[in-house]
Amino acid sequence: MGLLVSREEKKEDTIIKVGNATIGDGSLCIIAGPCTIENPDQLNEVAEGLAKTSVNILRGGAYKPRTSSYSFQGMGKEGLDLLSRAKELTGLPTVSEIVDIADLSLFDDVDILQVGAKNMQNYALLKELGRQDKPVLLKRGWANTIDEFLESAEYIYREGNHNIILCERGIRTFETSTRNSFDINAIPLLKERSHLPVIGDPSHGTGVARLVLPVSLAIVAAGADGLMIEVHNNPECALCDGFQSITLEEFKLLENRTRTYEKIRNFNFPSL
Amino acid sequence: MGLLVSREEKKEDTIIKVGNATIGDGSLCIIAGPCTIENPDQLNEVAEGLAKTSVNILRGGAYKPRTSSYSFQGMGKEGLDLLSRAKELTGLPTVSEIVDIADLSLFDDVDILQVGAKNMQNYALLKELGRQDKPVLLKRGWANTIDEFLESAEYIYREGNHNIILCERGIRTFETSTRNSFDINAIPLLKERSHLPVIGDPSHGTGVARLVLPVSLAIVAAGADGLMIEVHNNPECALCDGFQSITLEEFKLLENRTRTYEKIRNFNFPSL
Amino acid sequence: MGLLVSREEKKEDTIIKVGNATIGDGSLCIIAGPCTIENPDQLNEVAEGLAKTSVNILRGGAYKPRTSSYSFQGMGKEGLDLLSRAKELTGLPTVSEIVDIADLSLFDDVDILQVGAKNMQNYALLKELGRQDKPVLLKRGWANTIDEFLESAEYIYREGNHNIILCERGIRTFETSTRNSFDINAIPLLKERSHLPVIGDPSHGTGVARLVLPVSLAIVAAGADGLMIEVHNNPECALCDGFQSITLEEFKLLENRTRTYEKIRNFNFPSL
């Protein structure tokens, strides 16, 4: 392909460091937190709970690109302020989604800027993020091919920002039992084609809390550099996507299991 | 559903007037022009050719959200200037795609602002366009349901801009003989669910120039308020999507045939 | 491609005659009747009603390959007997689906053997039907490409039976507002690639009775040789697929409109 994000152009894995977290070095980077920041108590309870685990990065959405304009759109600036306080409290680096270039200055204290699936081909946004000096977590659009995904990463990379994390989060298919179909093939395929770190989001990839654990294990086994998991203190009352969020208790089990798989996997898959 | 863009909330068809063109009154509004404005000669040749036909609106892209960052991205401001001159020359109202809010001031002389399929869920853009006082042509995302399409229109509508044209342009499926699968069901379904005008784009909907005529006829027969057709003076040398562009000659045949179908169709489909 | 069913191998349209009906000569062949034969009264009422219209062929299912083994599987032999009597009564040729080679002898009085979407790649069945001396109506599988569809027709054709009718009946996509997405592109594409007649089934193609009329008009406009329509005397009480069946009253309107479109269309689409 000849893209700058391709293995052809750069053989060595791109390794990204954010605070104490490292992504792309063969270890498993676990990102967790609530889909949406709802109020101080909710975020603090989740963040403090996660801080007691081996979680590496805290996630929390303040600007939510909701399908319906009548759904809760996130707390905005106030939400980012809460995220800053949670960061201070826990020492964990943070990631949050940005949907509008105009909001950029509000993200000063956010460590990783997330581009959601709906904006994967919002090139104006990608180019602007390519000019920032902090990592970008780019989610694959639910109907975008691997080729298109890498082309979108290239929009960011070419502008000078080389710290891009690719995130597979499920694709849209005919299946209705799950919200999306997690494209497990994408994990080794992206690792093969690109030097950028690749993580998986089983929360969106399944849309079913009960499936988050087994699909997380699959993602680790397939060779991903990380996981992105939605955790909520009270999933049934979540303002957004509660059906796919797991509890802190469930997260501890997931953490335990995935760390076991992390230990036994051999990151250098021999070329089959 | 209760959306403001739904028939439940407003029974009568929304009729949009732009210059001498009218969309949504039962007539067939034909929008045609090059995918991308390439140079003065190309645009003028196409525009002058079209001005001799019954075409209603001139299209021409100046900002192109291309999958690859290495593809021609459009002439930008210079392209919009050429479009203004073509408008002056032909008296035809114009439509052009906007991809970045920051470019808004450059679109002063463009009559209809187009949102492309890749930006159908770029809500920051939609909300800003909802505050403008000119019509918006909103294309359906290639993997978005009818429900999501209407929810995106609602983002614009709620901000105060009620002049929205819905455009079906094909969806992404497993079929590889065509670029997209034109969702013909969407035409009567959107007309039933919403009071907004609905048009079809068979150029993207097929991605095959030879199929543009028969699929155009199908779109008209299914009850659409308009067509959006890519016309090029020399498709084989087009800088973008030449394979799906038809020539002026071919356009004249398409115009002739679709106008015949326009005459015989009864726009008030009895409720079957 | 070089297939025997392709235009490359045979330029002239294949024209199929069945009783008084002709398919593939540029006229519009309308096939209608109940999805499933339920009892003598139901079939007779529908058949007699249709016999008063310009319908060309009567359809009626006796063997139904239902997704659930607990759904009504059709009346079997008894249903075919009823169909024979309806044929006698109305003088209309008939078509019915066959799902098992073992049933072949029971279809002696059926004029056209239908292969359903679920069996499009049941090659044992296709090969056997290729050795029969009556026309085969082959439905496209809901997740099969145009190429695969033609390859399946080839299985029949190679065995010696050249009277094959291709039927587009909608493909499976992510859209949930309709049962399937009718692939309107397939109509002109199949006509271009193959010399076999091509018809459309808007009943399965939409799964919504209200959409059957506009999509029928689209199918005719796109150049199809025929339509296959589910008609029921009492759709709300139908044992199978009532939601997509139209009434006799509605069928008369559909017949009237599609015949108008039949008159004005020019079957020789100039090569665009």
Next chain:
Amino acid sequence: MGLLVSREEKKEDTIIKVGNATIGDGSLCIIAGPCTIENPDQLNEVAEGLAKTSVNILRGGAYKPRTSSYSFQGMGKEGLDLLSRAKELTGLPTVSEIVDIADLSLFDDVDILQVGAKNMQNYALLKELGRQDKPVLLKRGWANTIDEFLESAEYIYREGNHNIILCERGIRTFETSTRNSFDINAIPLLKERSHLPVIGDPSHGTGVARLVLPVSLAIVAAGADGLMIEVHNNPECALCDGFQSITLEEFKLLENRTRTYEKIRNFNFPSL
């Protein structure tokens, strides 16, 4: 759902024993062998090679339902004879695909009857296999939902044959870099909904030999009861699907790795 194949109707896992192999008891059952039996040397070389590993069941296709009628359709009866000899030679139980009820008597010495993806809804075949007294390996159709998959299994089960192995083998999506998209969600979902054993086929699920190892590991991690792997002595010269076949050498690595994962996984996923 209330299906007989569902967990609601039977809580305990169905465990199937074939020769020395067991499927569904928590261990990992590895099925491997050539896609298609081509000649004595090929089958013997692969079978003897596999017999030296921990493989549990030998696969080999003799009747191949090929998309094109011009492709190699398998060796038929002669192929099954070769498979019998390989079985004798290695002591491994065998599985082979049946496409036509008429061939049933030829499968006397085959231990497991396979139904391919194209025949998942060939109910005449399913019902007949439901009356046999040997296990059936049922592959999911590439565009069938989990619900439809279980409904097809029910067709077999209801006839009295309860020894059914469900096989996820990838679904058809818009992605073109892989032949299919392996639906990893299906593994835990099927295990949750049904008491039948569930295996995964990463050869068809990816269509890319290089991806077979990582996706195999993912399948094991997600909780599958087995794997079905295409192995060829000379993939580049294979008469069918060589691009997705791995060599014996590669298989040994795969076996080694998946056995490690088998040991560490906990088959009773706590209900998340």
